[in-house]
Amino acid sequence: MLVPSNRVLVRKTGRDLRRRAAQMAAIAVTVLLGLLLFVASYDSFRNLETSYRQTYERLHLADFTTRGGDPLAIAAAVRDSAGVLRVATRTQADVPMSIGATKLVGRITGSETAGIDEIDLTAGNLPDPAHRDQVVVEHHAAQTFGLTVGSRLRIFDGTEWRQVTVSGVARSAEYLWPARSRQDIVGDPHAFAVVFAPQAVAVSLAAQPGPNQTLIEMSPTATTSERDRVVDRLRSAGAAAVEPQREQPSNAALHEDLGGFSKIAVGFPALFLIAAAIAEYVLITRLVQAERPIIGTLLAVGARRRAVIGHYVGYGIAITGLGALFGVLGGFVVTSAVTAAYTRQIGIPDTVVEHRMATAVIGFALGLLTGVIAAMVPAIGAARIAPAAAMRGDGDRPAPAGRFARRTARWQRLPVVARMALRSLTRGRRRTLATMTGTVLALVLILASVGMLTSMRAMLNVQFGTVQQEDATVLVAPGTTDLQPRLRSVPGVAAVEPTTMTPVTVAANGDSYSTTLTGLPAQTTMHGFRDPDGGTRQLPVDGVLAGAPLAAKLGVGIGDILTVTPAFGAPRQQRLAGFVDEPLGTVLYATDATAHTIGGLGTNGYLLRFAPGVDRNTLRATMTELPGVIAYTDTHALQDQVEKFLGLLWIFIAVMLILGATLAFTVIYVTMTVNLAERTTELATLRAAGVSARRLTAALAIENLTATLLAVPLGLAAGIAAACAFLRSFTSDMFDIDLAIGAIPPLLAVAAVVAAAALSQLPAGRLVQRIDVARVVRERAR
Secondary structure, rough: OOOOOHHHHHHHHHHHHHHHHHHHHHHHHHHHHHHHHHHHHHHHHHHHHOOOOOOHHHHOOOOOOOOEEEEEEEEHHHOOOOOEEEEEEEEEEEEEEEEEEEEEEEEEEOOOOOOOOOOOEEEEEOOOOOOOOOEEEHHHHHHHHOOOOOOEEEOOOOOOOEEEEEEEEEEHHHHHOOOOOOOOOOOOHHOOOOOOOHHHHHHHHHHHHHHHHEEEEOOOOOOOHHHHHHHHHHHHHHOOOEEEEHHOHHHHHHHHHHHHHHHHHHHHHHHHHHHHHHHHHHHHHHHHOOOOHHHHEEEEEEEEHHHHHHHHHHHHHHHHHHHHEEEEEEEHHHHHHHHHHHHHHHOOOOOOOOOOHHHHHHHHHHHHHHHHHHHHHHHHHOOOOOOHHHHHHHHHHOOOOOHHHHHHHHOOOOOOHHHEEEHHHHHHHHHHHHHHHHHEEEEEEEEHHHHHHHHHHHHHHHHHHHOOOOOOEEEOOHHHHOHHHHHHHHOOOOEEOOOOOEEEEEEOEEEEEEEEEEEEOOEEEEEEEEOOOOOEOOOOOOOOOEEEHHHHHHHOOOOOOOEEEOOOOOOOEEEEEEOOOOOOOOOOOEEEHHHHHHOOOOEEEEHHHHOOOOOHHHHHHHHHOOEEEEEEHHHHHHHHHHHOOOOOHHHHHHHHHHHHHHHHHHHHHHHHHHHHHOOOOHHHHHOOOOOOHHHHHHHHHHHHHHHHHHHHHHHHHHHHHHHHHHHOOOOOOOOOOOOOOOHHHHHHHHHHHHHHHHOHHHHHHHHHHHOOHHHHHHHHHH
């Protein structure tokens, strides 16, 4: 008996793939895009983590930073603890600065810290100990204000303005992203600058009696229990707040952005691979059905069923393997570009670009696995075919009409074309299900991208429209009392309200959280307070309002007592009067009277609202020239900085939106063209019976578009759920983004998918016209 060799089957595979080049290319490109995204995103994520870690290790970013208490006593309490490598104290304070024509509240930091939190000079030199007027400027501030070696700026030391000279520009692991605090992750770049000075100079400029922070660097081999014991000793020694490295504002901001990006980058490639698997399953299932007589012949002449399975699984591997290979190679190229672009934008000193072989192997294996899984079910079905029945063509008989199909035959008011389409929906259930699945997947891809885009846009509108209703904020020097009427008299200023901002540490149930206490008038019109349930509220007469994430941070609820310790003040007990829902930050709010009672070293200022159409740059210049003004923040500039922080994400979402729309067309195109090819015999029979090609084309279009529309509700629900799941990856005490998609984007997504489905009908007309009725009838008669 003559059994076909493997070489013959390989040639047959190549021939069949060439005949279906369009569908094969669509599936291969889908796999390529999915694996390119996977390799590029995963390796970029790992590269960025490695880049951060290398910078932190090289500059010895502190593992713990404490505030409050006696820093010298706290340092002594943990210096000899197991796992502790270095301990240092320093002075750090936010002080008024004047750089050129800009007034701001900057930060002075002591730089002599025993090798902890070192700075990396990029220009100039460290301050000369013999010159007490020299400082080093952090490089973000140098870029923003155009400062170079030799530039001058002024710092207010509490009694007078002192002029200092820039001796150098440096990068700091503490300010890879220039965040003032966890509540001020993104701010007006012209409202914050960091300068480093020798400890003695920092104490003098900050008007402090001595150090106010303790820095602890742990050994790389320190265990979790050793770290926990150090934290316990720090608190027992009097530290009001203990900030671990993971909660350091810059580090937390970068990892928040990176963490959300990494989760999205894994989720979207998975959707692409699922789409490819579904399309390939449909394609190979159709191939098996078309080749039933051939399969029967192969089995009849002695071919092993295992060989038949391997033959059709080979189709899946050949298609996805090609896409996987080019996807992995393309991912290497994109990895280098993404890593370099991100580190350049953020200004990370150490850029690590590695192409991990493990990622490539995993990616390629995922591509092959996609092909194997998609092909395995139809391949096993092919091996189970009874040779005699297959050669007689028994398996090609249409499924019996179901109840719905029989019922549609009685709907005489419907045109014949419509009844044909509706009958086909239930008679070809697998065909209908494949079309619906492609539609659902396409809507998931589009709505996941669009939902994130609209939600982040809505988040910015809520933060800078409903919550922060001021146009600008000015901070004033201590003792300034008569500035409000002068601000109100400036042309273009419509309203002015006083405010206070005090750094505080909130403690409850053995946990603490560093944040800012904002004091406002009881009936403020500059700030909106949103309840977590969606309503609005006013400031309480007594007690404080807190950002909703504080409930999980400290394990507290409304009515609980909080211990609020202000900067350079005594602990105060305050009732938690309620929570507020704000997209950015977790802040405490109180009336100005309550804030005054809590005390501490805070900053007084005013919130401003402008008249429509004013020149904001002119107002900035006018405000900063007023006596007593020490800082000015433009809310619009703050919004621009938020957009910059989310810049990489915007790009990623835009790319995914384009790819999602493209994939929508690809999935539906492959599914529908394969379904049309599957019905060649049926269509030829109808043509032979006298049904016109135009009527058949219309029936096919109605059937496919109806299946598409039937899948829309499920696709909308799945797409919105996917968008919500991706947004949750960004939720923290720094960001709280709710899903806000509206009605228009889903309608446009549905329109795009239906348009893709309609476009996919174009091959239907050509297929019907090209049917060789005589050939099909002869083949059926054999």
